[in-house]
């Protein structure tokens with residue numbers, strides 16, 4: 106089988122066969138299986154899937170943040186600019202992590218320290234990356250606050266987190282993530298805690314920053330609508346596996362996996378104020394539930410012979426379009 110995305114673009118991140126397991130009293134349960142993904146400089150890759158599909162664990166594995174959790178890397182390689190992160194010494198890895206990649210999380214209030222002014226927190230983040238005087242770091246903090254479009258940065262730099270709105274706090278978190286001028290930014294549900302209007306503004310900001318800086322961005326969301334608006338390429342995950350991956354336009358014009366279709370049907374219309382996640386019946390199985398064959402089969406209207414016994418392989422529908430399904434949707438379904 107051809108490995109997805111095995112082309113010759115300016116590869117920043119190239120993950121091959123990543124497999125993660127969680128240690129439990131009953132043994133090691135798989136949480137992410139045989140995951141291969143890549144991301145180029147200047148590209149935005151969206152990872153989408155319902156809660157519990159393994160999106161965050163994948164990003165934590167890239168960032169080297171699984172230590173202290175029961176989650177283990179069981180197999181695979183994570184190449185970042187040609188070096189396998191999983192085989193670097195802890196010291197080498199820290200250097201890459203600190204300077205070249207950065208992550209923003211869902212809830213800015215839990216990541217910002219409530220008792221310190223935001224300017225001081227940004228200054229500290231800057232000085233972690235490069236030695237400079239406090240005064241120079243404060244100038245750089247002002248620059249970063251301007252970059253993330255905080256209104257009146259000079260007036261806001263000495264505010265405490267609680268004095269800012271949710272959207273402004275998320276902008277501060279983004280400023281801190283940019284402190285080391287990372288080549289890769291991972292944004293894990295960066296707008297989920299925000300209302301729809303602010304969410305759109307933050308996504309627009311991420312897109313603009315990506316264009317200005319040329320960094321690669323991995324954007325994680327359970328909302329295919331959010332991913333669709335923002336990303337060049339999309340990987341759909343279900344229960345620890347990529348089930349479909351393609352360029353964003355390609356995916357929407359020619360989606361082949363029933364789960365992708367279900368996620369699309371779950372996006373509420375603009376004037377609709379209801380949760381349409383019920384468009385996919387049932388729920389993501391928990392880790393301790395053993396499911397043979399395609400993990401989506403208990404919820405899939407297309408399930409047929411073999412779906413409950415044989416794991417479908419990732420098959421190519423076009424050079425950059427892959428899906429894992431025994432009975433894929435027809436091209437214009």
Ligand SMILES: Nc1ncnc2c1ncn2[C@@H]1O[C@H](COP(=O)(O)OP(=O)(O)OP(=O)(O)O)[C@@H](O)[C@H]1O
Nearest residue numbers: 127136155156157158159160161162174175327392
């Ligand atoms: N520290 C942990 N210990 C044990 N199990 C974990 C841990 N972190 C995650 N898991 C389990 O691994 C699976 C994948 O979790 P993960 O957080 O990656 O999902 P996710 O796709 O990011 O979901 P969400 O959309 O809710 O953020 C879930 O079943 C989760 O319960």
Ligand code: SF4
Nearest residue numbers: 399402405412430431
């Ligand atoms: S393999 Fe079968 S159960 Fe799985 S998504 Fe395809 S049709 Fe549905």
Ligand SMILES: [Mg+2]
Nearest residue numbers: 160161162293
């Ligand atoms: Mg998550």
